[in-house]
Amino acid sequence: MKDLHVVLIGAGIGGLTAAIALQRAGFKVSVHEQAEELGEVGAGLTLAKNANKAMRSLGLTAKLSKIGFRPESSGRKDLMTGVIHLLSSAPGDVRQDKGETDPDPDARFWMHHRADIHALLAETVRANDPDAIHLGHCFQSFTQDANGVEVTFTNGDTVTGDLAIGCDGNRSAVRQSLFGEDKVDFLGYVAWRGLVPVDALPDGTIDTDTSVFDGKYRSVVRYKIRGGKTINFAAYAQKSDWVDEGWSVPAKKDELVEEFADTCEEVQQMIKHIPAETCFRWGMFGREPMATWTVGRVSLLGDAAHPMLPFLGQGAGMSMEDGVVLARCLDAANSIEEGLHRYEAARVERTTLVTIGARYNGLHMHGTIEKALEERAKEFDPIKINDYDPSTVPV
Ligand SMILES: Cc1cc2nc3c(=O)[nH]c(=O)nc-3n(C[C@H](O)[C@H](O)[C@H](O)COP(=O)(O)OP(=O)(O)OC[C@H]3O[C@@H](n4cnc5c(N)ncnc54)[C@H](O)[C@@H]3O)c2cc1C
Structure with missing residues (x-):
């Protein structure tokens, strides 16, 4: 063989x-x-x-x-108010989050x-x-x-x-x-992504290393990468119009701004500072x-x-x-x-x-x-x- x-x-x-x-x-x-x-x-x-x-x-x-x-803090937040409802010092570490002993502590969670x-x-x-x-x-x-x-x-x-x-x-x-x-179903969700330079954000915008913002029919996930100098930003919203599945379709930033105009300050600031050329959108399909x-x-x-x-x-x-x-x-x-x-x-x-x-x-x-x-x-x-x-x- x-x-x-x-x-x-x-x-x-x-x-x-x-x-x-x-x-x-x-x-x-x-x-x-x-x-x-x-x-x-x-x-x-x-x-x-x-x-x-x-x-x-x-x-x-x-x-x-x-x-x-390697993130050391993570917050689950309300999309509209930004209030943290769950704080963790071990993002992605399911056992540690539950207070259980990890059988393989060397294998870490990375971004x-x-x-x-x-x-x-x-x-x-x-x-x-x-x-x-x-x-x-x-x-x-x-x-x-x-x-x-x-x-x-x-x-x-x-x-x-x-x-x-x-x-x-x-x-x-x-x-x-x-x-x-393939048999595919459009799931009625659209996603946007972008990269935000941390230096561009007003002081104090970012607290935890990673955050998930929950909202009705919308959500945002953001986390630090590249030594913590860049934020990876992804936003999801329910939409009825059919959108391309590829994840490299350039998006109009105005659409993202408008969709999340009523959300908390942290999300607004991140959207504002996404360079337009790093903003893409794609549709969510299920198979x-x-x-x-x-x-x-x-x-x-x-x-x-x-x-x-x-x-x-x-x-x-x-x-x-x-x-x-x-x-x-x-x-x-x-x-x-x-x-x-x-x-x-x-x-x-x-x-x-x-x-x-x-x-x-x-x-x-x-x-x-x-x-x-x-x-x-x-x-x-x-x-x-x-x-x-x-x-x-x-x-
Ligand atoms: C926005 C987003 C965020 C994600 N975040 C995460 C995450 O945080 N963690 C995680 O684990 N996963 C994440 N994923 C999923 C992850 O990116 C994919 O599951 C992963 O890239 C799959 O790898 P792959 O090699 O199977 O496919 P791909 O990465 O898609 O690679 C396929 C390759 O095949 C090539 N190819 C396509 N067609 C042909 C052809 N006809 N002939 C020859 N070559 C071809 C393509 O050019 C490409 O290089 C995310 C996905 C998206 C969309």
Whole structure:
């Protein structure tokens, strides 16, 4: 099995993490990315303890702690008044919040700029194999037989491998090739994001390192990144008009100003100081979790396998876990079929619960919870999410 060539389609956070894990297990890896240049959108990313266990297993903890921000206070606030109704000194640390002993206190909760993590992952893949990443390769189609997989790209290039993994994000073309057109529901929510330089804000605007502002049909989340010098800002509001799903659609700042004009001073100040060119908006879409991700030698990973809403801050974490578990499963198996079967068996249930949990959390935050979803979300346990270690979980 060690001489397998794994073709990864998509060089996002999931594809690059999988590449590193597979390289460390001794497999040959090629990563094929549609973009002509590697990069990530200008936005923040929280990495909860489970995601950091994935990074630790790849030897990246020390480097990540140099580029990340470790929050020490978090406030749950009223969107209209700004009054804190819940203060925590251990943001994201579910056990500590409940006064319980943490079985793995070394795995911390960090906040990052997406581009910083992405650059570190890409640099690590290239340090292992300078030729592993192929840019300007947009997936078009694949064929497979008993001997392998051939992937064709829109530029006419092809690559053959022993197996292929679609890591091509929430609107995955690989997923659609395997399972047909997606069924998507617009959930009636629109999100805006932006980056605020802390220096630009009037003194005293920011108190806690992270804040969640709850309001009826609207909410705001903001947290510090890059040594605490920048604020990652995200705002959500219920809207009936259909909005694009991509998260890089430039937004008119006036629309954001107007939507949140009646909110507390802290939110108003942050919106005022978002540079217009960093303001984007996108629509929230729901997809049902899938029971299987694999057909023969082709499978899925990250958002391609389990697109989820951002309300638990776990999408990237799940894609990192997938990469670590996939490499372990292939390493432990005697055949590709067995390896992919073990991978799905280890990952589908967990990612399904987190997908449902994220949808539940989003609707709950906005006071629009559906009864049926409440039932499905009963099994969701935030402690189990944090305690999971993809490098030791049975596969
Ligand atoms: C605003 C926002 C905030 C978020 N915050 C958090 C957070 O705090 N914590 C967290 O854990 N998660 C968060 N997430 C979710 C997280 O960003 C995603 O779950 C994560 O990026 C998934 O990684 P991925 O590699 O699966 O997909 P992506 O990051 O989308 O990467 C997919 C890659 O595939 C490439 N690609 C696409 N189509 C093709 C094709 N046809 N051929 C070749 N390449 C292709 C793309 O260019 C891209 O490079 C957030 C998401 C959003 C929208």
